[in-house]
Amino acid sequence: MELAESHNKKFAFLVEAACRLGAADAKVIPASDVIVENRVTLKCRAGCIGYGKKLTCPPYVPTPDNFRNILSEYRYALLVKFISPAEAEPDVICSIYKYWLDPTAPADMKVAAEKFWKDHFNGTGSFAPMMLELERLAFNAGNPFALAFVNGSCRLCETCNVKGGLCIHPTQARIPEHAVGINMVATAAKAKMPITFPVKGHPELMALLLID
Template sequence: MAFRDTKPEELNFLVKKALELEAIEAKIIPTYKVFVEKRVVLKCRGCIGYGKKLTCPPNVPTVDEFREILKEYRYALLVKFRSPAVADEEIAKAPYRTWLDPAGSEETREKAAKFWEEYFDYSKKILLSMLELEKTAFNEGFTFAVAFVNGSCRLCEKCNVEKGTCLHSNMARIPEHAVGINMKKTAAESEMPITFPIKGQPEPMSILLID
């Protein structure tokens, strides 16, 4: 397959732009360091958004389909952010949606609700930053640049999945795990590790494919 003759250092303008958009770290990596695994999408099946969003499984490319797509890209930009949400040890290890657990204490539910509200609010900012990076790459001639996001789409209160038409198709992007990207392994192999369980402020990571 013929690729555009681009050197990694020629993409440093995207690293600079990511830092201007308040990313705490960004790095250009070859796409062979983007790890795609079928087991990743098993986590999606346990999510409350499974089948309810047009940007989530089973409404997105399968893992096998995405592997073929990834072969058409040579580089990716890994972008790490730092959320203003702060998780203490109790919330960090608690299951998602703890705020709805009737068996939990009121204090725990309130702390969990506050944490996830702040986390998801910030995820919208991450989406806008990734879209800006996608546009920046496009304007420099990388017309097939496409952003992925951390976490499921939250542009609409309820996705228009029943009618099969995205109301914000120019902005909605697929979560990286929804197509099988193992972000933990990808980040670790690129020396930008993600820490689990969360300690303090989460550091969500997104990826931009470039070509």
């Protein structure tokens, strides 16, 4: 369902701000178009080295069922697309975690994987602050429950205060979309701003801002 013209105009300042801050694209959609699936968080449990190690990741964040209830209280969402500066050859990107973490991986592949992640982390470090700025702008425009979700796990601390049970940067730390079950590939496709997957060239990353 397309947003009414009045709402497109109302949130145009957020789309403009996102592009000004460095986003490749941005679009406001109905919150009901955000696709949440239980299977998404299985990838956190079975495919992520950060599972259980960060308070912004499962099992410390709302489950997909919990999040569906939360999402139903929002009317709109701002989708924001970023482009990572990192790039890897197809034969490296197809097994990027294996080449990065496996000590038995071929040396040349390991070097390529390490370069990819170094470029990626260095180049995408500003994306979360951008989403916080968009959250601030939405809040100050009369959306008191505006809340940003970020692509990728939190990088604020070298070791998260999981044992203490409290985030030491609560005003800056935000939850990754997939951690609460958002299928960003499907959501982006539905919004007609698809993510290229499997990755080719520079990875396309999506973030999301809920607007009440």
